Amino acid sequence: MPRVLIIGGGFAGLNAARGLGDARGIDVTVVDRTNHHLFQPLLYQVAMAGLSPADIAAPIRSLLSRYGNIRVLQGEVLSLDLERNVAVADFGEVPFDYLILACGAQHSYFGHDEWEEFAPGLKNLEQATEIRRRVLSAYEEAERSTSAEDRKRLLTFVIVGGGPTGVELAGAIGEMSRFTLAKDFRNIDAKLARVILVESGPRILSMFNEAQAARATRDLEHLGVQVWTNSAVTKIDASGVEIGAERIGASTVLWAAGVKASPLGRATGCEVDRQGRVLVEPDLSVPGHENIFVAGDLACFLYQTGKPLPGTAPVAMQQGRYLARTILREVAGKPRQPFHFTDKGQMATIGRSRAIVELGKLKLAGFPAWLLWLVVHIYYLTGFENRLMVVLQWAWSYLSFRRGARLIVSKEWRFHKHPDEK
Amino acid sequence: MPRVLIIGGGFAGLNAARGLGDARGIDVTVVDRTNHHLFQPLLYQVAMAGLSPADIAAPIRSLLSRYGNIRVLQGEVLSLDLERNVAVADFGEVPFDYLILACGAQHSYFGHDEWEEFAPGLKNLEQATEIRRRVLSAYEEAERSTSAEDRKRLLTFVIVGGGPTGVELAGAIGEMSRFTLAKDFRNIDAKLARVILVESGPRILSMFNEAQAARATRDLEHLGVQVWTNSAVTKIDASGVEIGAERIGASTVLWAAGVKASPLGRATGCEVDRQGRVLVEPDLSVPGHENIFVAGDLACFLYQTGKPLPGTAPVAMQQGRYLARTILREVAGKPRQPFHFTDKGQMATIGRSRAIVELGKLKLAGFPAWLLWLVVHIYYLTGFENRLMVVLQWAWSYLSFRRGARLIVSKEWRFHKHPDEK
Numbered sequence: 001m002p003r004v005l006i007i008g009g010g011f012a013g014l015n016a017a018r019g020l021g022d023a024r025g026i027d028v029t030v031v032d033r034t035n036h037h038l039f040q041p042l043l044y045q046v047a048m049a050g051l052s053p054a055d056i057a058a059p060i061r062s063l064l065s066r067y068g069n070i071r072v073l074q075g076e077v078l079s080l081d082l083e084r085n086v087a088v089a090d091f092g093e094v095p096f097d098y099l100i101l102a103c104g105a106q107h108s109y110f111g112h113d114e115w116e117e118f119a120p121g122l123k124n125l126e127q128a129t130e131i132r133r134r135v136l137s138a139y140e141e142a143e144r145s146t147s148a149e150d151r152k153r154l155l156t157f158v159i160v161g162g163g164p165t166g167v168e169l170a171g172a173i174g175e176m177s178r179f180t181l182a183k184d185f186r187n188i189d190a191k192l193a194r195v196i197l198v199e200s201g202p203r204i205l206s207m208f209n210e211a212q213a214a215r216a217t218r219d220l221e222h223l224g225v226q227v228w229t230n231s232a233v234t235k236i237d238a239s240g241v242e243i244g245a246e247r248i249g250a251s252t253v254l255w256a257a258g259v260k261a262s263p264l265g266r267a268t269g270c271e272v273d274r275q276g277r278v279l280v281e282p283d284l285s286v287p288g289h290e291n292i293f294v295a296g297d298l299a300c301f302l303y304q305t306g307k308p309l310p311g312t313a314p315v316a317m318q319q320g321r322y323l324a325r326t327i328l329r330e331v332a333g334k335p336r337q338p339f340h341f342t343d344k345g346q347m348a349t350i351g352r353s354r355a356i357v358e359l360g361k362l363k364l365a366g367f368p369a370w371l372l373w374l375v376v377h378i379y380y381l382t383g384f385e386n387r388l389m390v391v392l393q394w395a396w397s398y399l400s401f402r403r404g405a406r407l408i409v410s411k412e413w414r415f416h417k418h419p420d421e422k
Numbered sequence: 423m424p425r426v427l428i429i430g431g432g433f434a435g436l437n438a439a440r441g442l443g444d445a446r447g448i449d450v451t452v453v454d455r456t457n458h459h460l461f462q463p464l465l466y467q468v469a470m471a472g473l474s475p476a477d478i479a480a481p482i483r484s485l486l487s488r489y490g491n492i493r494v495l496q497g498e499v500l501s502l503d504l505e506r507n508v509a510v511a512d513f514g515e516v517p518f519d520y521l522i523l524a525c526g527a528q529h530s531y532f533g534h535d536e537w538e539e540f541a542p543g544l545k546n547l548e549q550a551t552e553i554r555r556r557v558l559s560a561y562e563e564a565e566r567s568t569s570a571e572d573r574k575r576l577l578t579f580v581i582v583g584g585g586p587t588g589v590e591l592a593g594a595i596g597e598m599s600r601f602t603l604a605k606d607f608r609n610i611d612a613k614l615a616r617v618i619l620v621e622s623g624p625r626i627l628s629m630f631n632e633a634q635a636a637r638a639t640r641d642l643e644h645l646g647v648q649v650w651t652n653s654a655v656t657k658i659d660a661s662g663v664e665i666g667a668e669r670i671g672a673s674t675v676l677w678a679a680g681v682k683a684s685p686l687g688r689a690t691g692c693e694v695d696r697q698g699r700v701l702v703e704p705d706l707s708v709p710g711h712e713n714i715f716v717a718g719d720l721a722c723f724l725y726q727t728g729k730p731l732p733g734t735a736p737v738a739m740q741q742g743r744y745l746a747r748t749i750l751r752e753v754a755g756k757p758r759q760p761f762h763f764t765d766k767g768q769m770a771t772i773g774r775s776r777a778i779v780e781l782g783k784l785k786l787a788g789f790p791a792w793l794l795w796l797v798v799h800i801y802y803l804t805g806f807e808n809r810l811m812v813v814l815q816w817a818w819s820y821l822s823f824r825r826g827a828r829l830i831v832s833k834e835w836r837f838h839k840h841p842d843e844k
Contacts, residue, residue, distance in 0.1 A: 035562060035830040052474040054827035061606045062828065071608045074562040074830075091566040106837050116836055126835035140457060140496040144513040184483045186493045405476035406484065408457040408496075411833045413548035414538055415528050 002331060005087055005096035006030045007077050007264065009037045009060040011316035012102035012296030012323075019324020021067030026331065028070040029094055031087070035059050035074050038125065039381060041313055044165060047122055047131040048172035049406040056381075057125060077103070080267045082289060098291050100323055101264060101278075105297040105311060108260035108275070115236040119253040122165060129409065131254060135173060136408050138252045139181060142188045155193040156250040158241050160233050161257030162199030163207075164348040167216060169254055170197040171350040174223030180406075195225045196248060198241070200232040200257075205348060205356070207310065212356045215365045219350040233257075259311065261298045268292060273300045277308065282338035283326060284319060293326075295319035301339065309341055313380070318342065347373050424753060427509055427518035428452045429499050429686065431459050431482040433738035434524035434718030434745075441746020443489030448753065450492040451516060453509070456546070457481050457496050461803060463735055465544055466587060469553040470594035471828040478803075479547060499525070502689045504711060520713050522745055523686060523700075527719040527733060530682035530697070537658040541675040544587060551831065553676060557595060558830050560674045561603060564610045577615040578672040580663050582655050583679030584621030585629075586770040589638060591676055592619040593772040596645030602828075617647045618670060620663070622654040622679075627770060627778070629732065634778045637787045641772040655679075681733065683720045690714060695722045699730065704760035705748060706741060715748075717741035723761065731763055735802070740764065769795050 004020060006013045009032035020028050036057040045051040061072045075091045080099070087094045107121035120130050135157065142154035155177075159170045177193035184190070197204065197220065204227060205213040217227050228243070235242035240249040261276035270286045271279045277300035278286060284293045284301070296316035300308045309315045322339050330336065345359035347369065355369040364372060426442060428435045431454035442450050458479040467473040483494045497513045502521070509516045529543030542552050557579065564576035577599075581592045599615035606612070619626065619642065626649060627635040639649050650665070657664035662671040683698035692708045693701045699722035700708060706715045706723070718738035722730045731737045744761050752758065767781035769791065777791040786794060 035558060035828070052476045052827075053829055053831060054474045057829050059606070059828045065606045072606075073566045074559075075566055092568065120835060121837075123837075124835075125829065125831050126833075129831065130835040136457065137496075144495045144497055146514065184481070184487045184494075405474075406457075406481045407475055407479050407547065409475060409547050409551065411548075413542060413546075413552040415543075415545075 001025050001027055002097040002327070003027045003029070003095060004098045004100065004327060005094055006100045006102060007087065008032060008101070008103035008262075008296070008298075009034075009072075010040070010102060010104050010296055011313045012320040013100065014060065014063065015317045015320030016100050016102065016295065016323045017064055017067075017070055017320075019321050020327065021064065021070055023069065023328055023331075026069060026327070028067075029096075030060060030064065030070060030072045031075055031077055031089060031094065032060055032072075033074070033076045034124070035061065036125075037063055040123075041377060041380075043122055043125075043128050044168040044172060046125065046128040046405070047135075047169065048176060049132050049136065050172070052405045053125045053129070077264060080264070082269065082292070085291070096291075098327055099293065100320075101268065101292065101294045101298060102296045102316070102320065103262040103264050103298060105259040105261045105275070105277075107255060108258040109255070110258055112236075115255070118236045118238055119160060119241075119255040121255040122169070131169075132405075133408050133410070134252050135176075136406060139185065139188070139190060139193075140408070141251075143185050144187070151188060152194075153239065153249040154251045155188065155190075156240075156248065156252070157193065157195045158248055158250045158253045159195070159197045160236075160241070160253065160255050162197055162201070162204030162227070162229070163256060164205065166197055166199070166254075166256035167204060167220065167348050167350060169256060170195055170225045171220055171223055171354075174220065174225040175351040178224055191224075193224070194250075195223075196228060196250075197225055198228045198231045198233060198243065201229065203229055207346065208348070208356060208358060209363060212358060212363055212365060216348065216350055216356050219354045219366075223351050259297070265294065265298050268294070273308065275300075283336045284323060284339050293323050295323055301341075303338065304341055312346070314344055315341055347376065349373050423447050423449055424519040424749070425449045425451070425517060426520045426522065426749060427516055428522045428524060429509065430454060430523070430525035430684075430718070430720075431456075431494075432462070432524060432526050432718060433735045434526075434742040435522065436482065436485065437739045437742030438522050438524065438717065438745045439486055439489075439492055439742075441743050442749065443486065443492055445491065445750055445753075448491060448749070450489075451518075452482060452486065452492060452494045453497055453499055453511060453516065454482055454494075455496070455498045457483065458547075459485055460547065462545075463799060463802075465547075465550050466590040466594060468547065468550040468827070469544055469557075469591065470598060471554050471558065472594070474827045475547045475551070499686060502686070504691065504714070507713070518713075520715070520749055522715045522717060522742075523690065523720060524717045524738070524742065525684040525686050525720060527681040527683045527697070527699075529677060530680040531677070532680055534658070537677070540658045540660055541582060541663075541677040543677040544591070553591075554827075555830050555832070556674050557598075558828060561607065561610070561612060561615075562830070563673075565607050566609070573610060574616075575661065575671040576673045577610065577612075578662075578670065578674075579615065579617045580670055580672045580675045581617070581619050582658075582663070582675065582677050584619055584623070584626030584649070584651070585678060586627065588619055588621070588676075588678035589626060589642065589770050589772060591678060592617055592647045593642055593645055593776075596642065596647040597773040600646055613646075615646070616672075617645075618650060618672075619647055620650045620653045620655060620665065623651065625651055629768065630770070630778060630780060631785060634780060634785055634787060638770065638772055638778050641776045641788075645773050681719070687716065687720050690716070695730065697722075705758045706745060706761050715745050717745055723763075725760065726763055734768070736766055737763055769798065771795050 039056040042056045064070045075089045079088045109115045138154045142151045174195045181190035231243045265278045278294040297311035347357040349355040355373040357364040357369040461478040464478045486492045497511045501510045531537045560576045564573045596617045599612045603612035653665045687700045700716040719733035769779040771777040777795040779786040779791040
């Protein structure tokens with residue numbers, strides 16, 4: 001009875017597990033550090049107080065509970081023993097016949113890990129909550145500040161990185177200042193908040209067509225966002241950002257600039273690219289180990305276009321489903337086929353009523369693109385118990401210009417601290 | 423132009439502020455440590471993963487934004503200068519003509535503050551999230567444990583304190599184990615979880631009629647909860663609870679046993695009771711200071727029944743509204759009238775379909791009581807933007823036996839830690 005171990009419950013891991021669900025004679029174990037699957041494309045909405053964590057996350061355990069052959073364990077895999085076909089986790093060893101490594105990517109600060117403290121990235125719920133806390137607290141602090149200089153620094157928001165996440169964050173902060181918060185303060189004018197999107201390259205959204213990216217820039221500017229291109233950040237500290245000789249005083253800096261693959265990719269002993277992604281074979285296996293596969297953001301798949309496939313949800317979902325089919329075929333005695341990615345296009349949203357969309361030759365912008373973005377994202381939330389909730393929440397936010405989840409929740413839960421604690 | 427300062431945005435403070443909203447010639451400032459008003463009667467639902475924080479909390483700022491004469495500041499008041507009529511907050515001084523002190527209560531460990539680490543209480547969103555994390559993590563850890571002894575300790579939940587909160591928590595854990603989680607695990611039987619409600623007095627729910635409390639005990643036992651009365655806890659540590667010579671091995675202990683009033687009550691210089699509540703005059707002012715009022719959980723009001731009014735939402739709401747009326751009358755040159763509490767009864771819920779209710783002579787139990795509980799709580803969520811959401815979430819949970827917010831979110835958001843950090 002082949003044992004399949006899936007490390008990571010993201011889009012790749014979850015789709016692989018579902019594809020193997022109820023397969024006779026296959027025993028599946030899913031290990032993840034967290035207890036939940038996260039719909040990452042909407043994570044920025046949690047950071048921007050438009051949605052609650054539970055709207056876009058669901059326990060992996062409950063998403064897979066209907067399959068009797070799947071076991072879910074929360075824990076962290078620390079290393080791989082490829083001789084014995086065993087993964088070593090913090091709770092013990094897990095043996096396998098097939099391994100699917102799908103533990104994704106995290107932020108990269110390009111050698112400046114000390115920047116993370118001042119500029120959180122957006123990869124998990126903890127970080128989304130932290131970003132929400134920082135952004136909302138900045139407005140609160142500005143409201144009670146008596147210094148014009150402090151107020152300016154508090155109401156300046158810098159987003160580093162002009163990819164889709166950076167654009168979505170910048171658009172949402174711009175819009176929140178202009179509409180949601182506009183009437184809530186007495187001492188400050190939230191509309192005067194400065195939102196600066198900083199990109200080191202010559203333009204934002206480099207993966208999109210140039211005209212589309214220009215349209216996105218205009219849409220951002222319409223929401224009060226300044227777009228600074230050709231601006232490489234050279235320093236980030238508690239009071240702002242430096243771009244060469246120029247300094248922006250800002251109390252809130254968000255990082256959306258670079259990612260690096262999970263360190264577990266290197267544990268395969270195989271070649272990795274500059275971002276730490278494993279160079280996989282056409283069937284997503286790693287060289288020299290036919291039974292070990294890598295999928296999702298952790299895989300560098302070069303066979304289709306010559307360039308690595310991007311780290312997006314569609315790639316991860318298709319790879320996960322492909323691996324489930326491959327293992328089922330192999331158990332049935334059929335030969336492997338190479339992975340082929342079907343590109344359905346790409347989209348990015350700017351605020352609550354604009355987006356850009358590219359589907360092959362079809363290019364959309366503005367409100368029609370946003371409607372399409374909405375339909376696609378709601379469709380892909382399938383399998384989430386609370387899809388209806390999200391739609392209603394959105395409808396309500398849209399009609400009322402309110403953000404339902406505007407809560408500042410701190411990290412400390414204890415009243416009574418001991419003398420040896422900070 | 424009289425300046426009214428309200429410290430605390432709970433039921434008392436919020437109702438006082440609303441009562442003064444748009445009053446001509448009155449300038450109102452509300453100061454709260456957090457940015458949100460919390461619907462505390464449903465906080466246990468957040469702890470038990472039935473609701474999300476945003477379902478029961480809303481920014482004080484947005485709840486009051488329609489009133490042009492009200493300013494909201496997030497901050498902590500550290501002391502009061504009663505000579506100068508000034509409150510000293512962490513962001514500066516706030517002068518007042520009238521002061522409404524309504525900053526509530528927190529948990530009391532009866533001199534054992536070191537227990538808090540092992541047995542969190544339930545007073546704010548941070549604590550609710552922490553309790554949720556502990557309860558759900560215990561099941562996860564039990565699932566991957568290979569030791570029967572560890573599993574037993576991990577699946578034992580002790581709730582200290584048999585008041586309404588303790589009963590609600592115990593009932594919810596019992597129900598979650600029996601129904602929601604029952605099918606999700608492979609290595610453990612969640613139904614075998616032990617839930618023990620420990621009460622030092624001779625019976626639980628001492629504020630209710632004895633027959634009603636007995637019915638609640640039976641309902642709890644039906645959900646698998648053991649009710650231990652006459653059991654005073656003598657020690658709590660990381661591995662369990664001691665009740666005299668008896669020891670219960672439990673990895674999760676929750677505290678619902680005692681409260682003490684905010685330390686700011688003592689800053690009035692007036693007499694306080696054993697729990698630190700300020701002994702107020704019949705008009706809720708403090709002796710010697712006609713312009714300083716105390717309301718809600720922080721006030722000890724003795725004039726109606728000889729016993730202090732309980733620290734419940736109805737008392738706080740009525741006191742808040744009364745104080746707004748009192749100040750409006752005084753500004754209009756009318757004399758003060760004493761506060762009178764209209765008791766509308768009390769209720770406690772046990773799991774998702776049972777409750778006990780006492781409304782004067784009317785006593786209800788079981789499903790009809792639960793329906794009434796539901797209607798009352800939904801009614802009082804008025805003013806929350808997301809009341810409809812909560813109803814839908816409940817309806818869905820009820821029909822599906824699922825809990826939508828079953829997320830374990832840790833306190834750490836950083837990937838890259840510095841060598842000098844833990």
